[in-house]
Amino acid sequence: MRWEALAAIALLLTAAPAAVADYVHDEDPPTGPTASGDEDQHPVDAYHTWETLTVDLQQLVSNNPGIARLHSAGESVLGLDLWLVEIANFRDENKTPLDERETVWLDGGTHANEQLGTELAYEWAEFLIEGYGENETATWIVDNRHTFILPLVNPDGNHVDSRQNARGVDLNRNYPVGWGALDEGRPPVGPGSYALSEPETRTIVDWWAKTEPDYVNSFHTGIELMLYPPGYEEADPADQQVYRRICEEIGEPDPEFCGPIHSTIYPASGGSIDTSYERFGSVSFAYEVTTEQGLYASIEDVRERLDRYWDGVEHAFLNVERYGAHPAIQDVSVADETVDVTIANEGYGDLARADVTIEVPGDASIEATLDELAAGNATTLSVELPVQAAEDGRVSLELAYPERQQAEPTETRTVDLPVRVEEGRLTVDADADEADLAAASVDETETNGVPGPGALVAALAVSLAAGVPRRR
Numbered sequence: 001m002r003w004e005a006l007a008a009i010a011l012l013l014t015a016a017p018a019a020v021a022d023y024v025h026d027e028d029p030p031t032g033p034t035a036s037g038d039e040d041q042h043p044v045d046a047y048h049t050w051e052t053l054t055v056d057l058q059q060l061v062s063n064n065p066g067i068a069r070l071h072s073a074g075e076s077v078l079g080l081d082l083w084l085v086e087i088a089n090f091r092d093e094n095k096t097p098l099d100e101r102e103t104v105w106l107d108g109g110t111h112a113n114e115q116l117g118t119e120l121a122y123e124w125a126e127f128l129i130e131g132y133g134e135n136e137t138a139t140w141i142v143d144n145r146h147t148f149i150l151p152l153v154n155p156d157g158n159h160v161d162s163r164q165n166a167r168g169v170d171l172n173r174n175y176p177v178g179w180g181a182l183d184e185g186r187p188p189v190g191p192g193s194y195a196l197s198e199p200e201t202r203t204i205v206d207w208w209a210k211t212e213p214d215y216v217n218s219f220h221t222g223i224e225l226m227l228y229p230p231g232y233e234e235a236d237p238a239d240q241q242v243y244r245r246i247c248e249e250i251g252e253p254d255p256e257f258c259g260p261i262h263s264t265i266y267p268a269s270g271g272s273i274d275t276s277y278e279r280f281g282s283v284s285f286a287y288e289v290t291t292e293q294g295l296y297a298s299i300e301d302v303r304e305r306l307d308r309y310w311d312g313v314e315h316a317f318l319n320v321e322r323y324g325a326h327p328a329i330q331d332v333s334v335a336d337e338t339v340d341v342t343i344a345n346e347g348y349g350d351l352a353r354a355d356v357t358i359e360v361p362g363d364a365s366i367e368a369t370l371d372e373l374a375a376g377n378a379t380t381l382s383v384e385l386p387v388q389a390a391e392d393g394r395v396s397l398e399l400a401y402p403e404r405q406q407a408e409p410t411e412t413r414t415v416d417l418p419v420r421v422e423e424g425r426l427t428v429d430a431d432a433d434e435a436d437l438a439a440a441s442v443d444e445t446e447t448n449g450v451p452g453p454g455a456l457v458a459a460l461a462v463s464l465a466a467g468v469p470r471r472r
């Protein structure tokens with residue numbers, strides 16, 4: 001029997017809305033941990049229902065308005081709010097602006113009988129919000145990342161402990177990339193009548209379009225695996241190199257544990273992370289965090305119990321800017337009218353190609369090209385600048401590049417170089433040191449290809465931009 005068929009269903013804990021009476025259930029009989037009779041050790045109210053989740057999230061956010069916002073991202077088939085928690089330091093103007101931060105998206109409960117997925121997502125929200133100012137990691141993440149957490153994608157299913165939504169659709173087969181590529185049942189129990197036929201999946205894709213996450217992780221249960229795209233075809237993802245490096249760095253190098261959906265668990269089409277990755281360029285995982293499904297299980301110490309998955313998500317929070325190409329300025333020197341800029345690729349992925357545009361204020365712009373820069377490599381760009389005619393001023397440099405092989409959006413990086421034009425000569429600022437470069441190299445904004453004109457505040461701008469074909 002496939003693990004996903006292990007659905008403990010038809011256990012009505014909460015009075016479900018009347019419309020749920022027509023629910024389409026899995027045909028397999030209830031199995032699993034629901035058999036436990038020891039309700040003291042496995043309290044029935046241990047897991048969140050949609051109602052308790054609503055209360056807990058509202059409380060969590062209203063107690064911490066400076067770092068958390070609660071959105072009703074959309075509604076389920078039966079009209080229940082899909083709660084989305086947005087977490088960041090909203091008040092401190094000294095912090096990196098929100099639109100320049102790496103964005104992390106976590107969700108759970110797509111299959112509503114996989115309760116620990118919801119609990120892990122909720123636990124992250126609670127850890128970040130309540131840990132702010134108390135826990136060093138939580139504080140750093142809130143100050144430096146923009147986080148969105150949607151703990152219960154399928155609240156209607158939650159009311160009847162079902163995998164599917166209220167129309168019997170498996171939401172994790174209803175996403176557009178690869179939808180229907182594999183014959184996985186017919187409506188209403190399969191992938192839905194068409195891609196994004198369900199309000200729950202439409203809501204999520206709308207929010208991905210709005211938030212452009214750099215990292216997506218969708219929590220499931222039923223087995224223990226760390227999965228990445230694709231599910232709908234037998235292929236490696238375009239950013240296989242990045243995914244392998246992540247698996248290794250989080251201590252899970254076994255490709256039979258941390259690997260593509262199609263070969264690591266089974267082929268599946270229309271899954272959420274194929275869409276988040278291929279359409280939005282997010283490095284995407286689906287964590288299968290426990291064999292447990294169904295109710296009546298303990299959720300004590302979710303963090304401890306699911307520690308390898310907790311650690312995998314934490315690694316993403318702390319390192320996501322390197323989950324792809326990540327060029328950084330390593331060194332700058334000038335001689336006469338030549339400036340040498342050493343650029344290192346500190347990311348996990350190769351920089352495919354870079355078009356370079358240099359602008360000298362009050363003078364012409366200069367174009368150059370950087371060829372492929374493999375992960376871990378560095379190159380020096382030597383550019384002669386006609387500084388005689390240039391205006392005095394600070395030199396800056398802008399990098400715009402495709403962050404991932406799969407990504408459509410282009411990452412843009414603006415750097416204040418410790419170089420200025422003075423009376424027709426290039427000089428390196430005396431007080432410039434490596435700290436300046438390091439600080440400069442993380443000043444990022446994301447655009448869809450074209451750097452904004454306002455980014456070029458000073459004399460020298462280098463733009464890296466490239467349209468990269470998918471590597472398949």
Ligand SMILES: [Zn+2]
Pocket residue numbers: 110111114172220221222
């Ligand atoms: Zn699932």
